[in-house]
Amino acid sequence: MAEAISDRQVVQVLRPFVRAARPVVGAMRTPGRLEGMANMKVPGSAAWVAMTPEQRTDWWINRVGRLTALVTAIPGLGGVLADRLPVQDALGASAQVLLLCAIADEHGIDEIGERVRLIGWVLFRRDLDPSLAAGKDAAEEAEAAELAGEFGEQQNRKITLKSAAGTLWRMGRSLLAISGELEKRPRGRFYQRAVGMLPLVGMAGDYWAERTGLRSVAKRASKWLSAART
Numbered sequence: 001m002a003e004a005i006s007d008r009q010v011v012q013v014l015r016p017f018v019r020a021a022r023p024v025v026g027a028m029r030t031p032g033r034l035e036g037m038a039n040m041k042v043p044g045s046a047a048w049v050a051m052t053p054e055q056r057t058d059w060w061i062n063r064v065g066r067l068t069a070l071v072t073a074i075p076g077l078g079g080v081l082a083d084r085l086p087v088q089d090a091l092g093a094s095a096q097v098l099l100l101c102a103i104a105d106e107h108g109i110d111e112i113g114e115r116v117r118l119i120g121w122v123l124f125r126r127d128l129d130p131s132l133a134a135g136k137d138a139a140e141e142a143e144a145a146e147l148a149g150e151f152g153e154q155q156n157r158k159i160t161l162k163s164a165a166g167t168l169w170r171m172g173r174s175l176l177a178i179s180g181e182l183e184k185r186p187r188g189r190f191y192q193r194a195v196g197m198l199p200l201v202g203m204a205g206d207y208w209a210e211r212t213g214l215r216s217v218a219k220r221a222s223k224w225l226s227a228a229r230t
Helices: 007-028 053-078 087-106 112-124 130-134 140-148 161-182 190-196 202-229
Strands: none
Touching: 007 087, 007 112, 007 130, 007 140, 007 161, 053 087, 053 161, 053 202, 087 112, 087 161, 087 202, 112 130, 112 202, 140 161
């Protein structure tokens, strides 16, 4: 029987990931910096400022979720074989953590420890101690820089499907250190996952499931945020 994963182990894995997520999420906001988009509902526009946090969350699910869910679904081309490997959970969890970091941005949650607590509760159903989540490890900055890769090195880098795929996998691999926890994350409906197990059409099933999972993540995040405000 595998040894239980402690809260401390979860925090040690999540803190570098959350730090690395900052420039990646920033790159996902790039459309808002383009000229002539002031009236479009994209980050950085006048219309964006007028939107509620809930509306911005919907934007992140639909805009960023479309990109991350597509990347996450690529291993599904292998059907059952791919689903027996940790690839799907690593990529799926990585996408969900990035979404949660974007949601935290929209709600003004900047402190890394609080973001870690949000992620721990939403994905792994853990109520992490605030002092534990806030604790910084000596190797954290170096780990975060490695995970962010080119996004940490270059300002205003535009995200593409290729760069997103590489970054999601690199960041997702770090989550395999707590692979037993990844099974707890929202994973879509059972019938969506069943389609994902089939050859050839597996990609479509996994894409469908991951999109549903992202919406479940956002709903659970809303509950945590509401409780945090009371």
